[in-house]
Amino acid sequence: MLDQNFRGRHTLSIDSKGRVSVPAPFREILAERYGENRLMLATVFDRCLRAYPTEEWAKIEEHASGLSSTDKNVKFYYRHFISSAVELEFDKQGRILIPASHREWAEINGGQVLFLGITDKIEIWDKAAYASKMATLDPSSVEDSINEMGGKI
Amino acid sequence: MLDQNFRGRHTLSIDSKGRVSVPAPFREILAERYGENRLMLATVFDRCLRAYPTEEWAKIEEHASGLSSTDKNVKFYYRHFISSAVELEFDKQGRILIPASHREWAEINGGQVLFLGITDKIEIWDKAAYASKMATLDPSSVEDSINEMGGKI
DNA sequence: CCACCTTTCCCCACCTTTCCCCACGTACAA
DNA sequence: TTGTACGTGGGGAAAGGTGGGGAAAGGTGG
Secondary structure, X not given: OHHHOEEEEEEEEEOOOOEEEOOHHHHHHHHHHOOOOEEEEEEEOOOEEEEEOHHHHHHHHHXXXXXXXXXXXXXXXXXXXXXXXXXXXXXXXXXXXXXHHHHHHOOOOOEEEEEEEEEOEEEEEEHHHHHHHHOXXXXXXXXXXXXXXXXXX | OHHHOEEEEEEEEEOOOOEEEOOHHHHHHHHHHOXXXXXXXXXEOOOEEEEEOHHHHHHHHHHHHOOOOOOHXXXXXXXXXXXXXXXXXXXXXXXXXXXXXHHHHOOOOOXXXXXXXEEOEEEEEEHHHHHHHHHOOOHHHHHHHHHHOOOOO
């Protein structure tokens, strides 16, 4: 499966209609591993978007349905995350149209968009927002902390 | 295995298309020890690139998947490091094409590139950037610190 | 219910990057 | 010199990404 994970960082531009090309290697994985030409797009708390193969999203919904639906954190989670998922198909050029509300949440106002391949999902960021978010943490203390937890670099 | 470790410092030039030859001894190790003609290339926090045999990279991903995915340091690590990995194959002349985003990160703007063989991985630096980075550290305090940690020189 | 405006979808066309060749120069050894 | 290994450079085809026009769909207000 090593060859079938989402991986790599791609910068693409979004046009005035809200369309972005999904990087070709990601489309290829969706087609070959999952047999699909679509993905589920959801809003994530830290002001970015996540795209999942429908199969992976199904697992998330399944887990979600087991949670206590009266807990206030769970309600928040349902309302913000679970309810945000939209199914998007690629057009003939391999693009998706990101809904306006999703663009707004992730502060995507045209310009450059970043696709991050993270094993079984894809994160989508406004490039500038990503840069400023990442600048809030100190890389060397992150390295130390990862090292303590047993991660490798 | 002593003869099968990456070792040595090689200066090579990158062309206008972003291609660099991978030093022949490194290619040989990849072929003979790992049976491959490709490598995984990732961006490292200190503004350089690291190349791993796919086998070594697989270990990194495996360790990474065990970390708590809601921790803010872990998210940073996923977003910056894990997601940056790209699989690159050698062309017929033994070169790789370094993706534009990776070149940008490592401040490689054409000119000279440095390959450092470090046991089971390879670091790739812009030659000028490497020189100025190394100049910021005081060699004798580095030696002391290594000595305290039990390293040998 | 109709007219209008906006958003979405589908098409085509262009440009840049990537990929796959082949060729040349240099260094080292026979 | 001749052969071989290695690094460098460039041309041309293919793929990937970008932009825009125009029809269809959907929503809004009179």
